Amino acid sequence: MSHVQFEYTSPKLEGDVIVPGDKSISHRSIIFGSISHGITKITNFLDGEDCLRTIHAFRAMGVQIEKDGNTVLVHGNGLEGLKKPTKALDFGNSGTTTRLMLGLLSGLPFETSIYGDASLTKRPMDRVVTPLRKMGAVIDGDADGKFLPITVQGGTLDGITYRLPVKSAQVKSALLLAGLLAEGETVVQEETETRNHTEVMLQAFGADLKQNKEGIVVTNKGNLTACDVEVPGDISSAAFFLAAGAIVPGSAITLKNVGLNESRTGILDVLKEMGAAITVSNERTTGGEKIGDLTIKYTALKGTMIEGDVIPRLIDEIPILALLATQADGKTIIKDAEELRVKETDRIEAVCQNLQVLGANITATEDGMIIEGPTKLTGGKISSYMDHRIAMMGVIAALISEEPIEMDEKDSINISYPTFFDDLEAILQ
């Protein structure tokens, strides 16, 4: 691993950024396009490593997928068009690919083996394996299917009613995908709403999916039909520049065409609560997803409480929000975010270790962290923990640190934001 050093002297960020396509929607566009009949044209597809894993998986199952930069054409032949891959599928670092594919593979008439990198191999899969087994899925894997590598012997499934014990859109989506292949109704109930892209997109692709007082209900009625997808900009990527704009003195940034689906905009609520100067303009809807432009300007911030129902609406933004909180006046408490411990790395530990090295006043708790600000950040040696969002937090920290920040690597950023440094350079004055 080659160490990298970040040093920015008196930076100021000004200008427009068009952040890349949404990771969650990009994955789903490939999955739903591949299981539909007809050609799905995807524009603004995220060319990040995770989403490429999903493309590779469907190519390995016989789907013709043409990719030209951020435009992708998926030639779907329906669920029955998918073929047994000739070798085990490598899902790399991608939790979304793994969990959603486990749902789909459970109902397909062949056996598939899947594996991933060191991080993915440590992430819990029992959260999907347990309910899928209740539907009749035959799944074998390390520690009784808790961890990869896993082999799925696809077969007949029965619909179930399942209340999610974890706040996870990946689990919800895995069950809805299995529900497309199961006998009878599959009902998923969630206490706290998680991102709903699967529901929005399945309806656009013609699935029999409805939401009623029982929960989200899907059946295996009918074929899905191809549907063009214009992927909105990823608010989870925009988050790094939103935070940068708010904490780097003199900054003013506009982020264009950002997805504003309410199940994802918790960060905007928190930024407003902290006193950030943020405005939303040019709001419109594309493919059932709200998008708009976000303008952020540097201003004084105050600490806040982040807990409860907002957590799933900003779960991936917590590392960068923690950095932001080190610059806010007073205490910021983050609670109910135990899911952070099972992300690409334990993000509670990674965030706290790194920000402590940089001189922040931050303490880890079981399900979150407590940050007391404002503190000047020194420089120092930190680690990305091979986690894209921890790495980007480190780079943004370097914009306000008094000395350079050294990090063990930066390539993990390609997982979700391959053009991150180009976009940063373009607005750096």
Ligand code: S3P
């Ligand atoms: C995702 C759901 C979230 C999120 C991940 C993408 C998705 O994970 O953290 O980056 O696309 O469904 P969980 O379902 O584990 O909360």
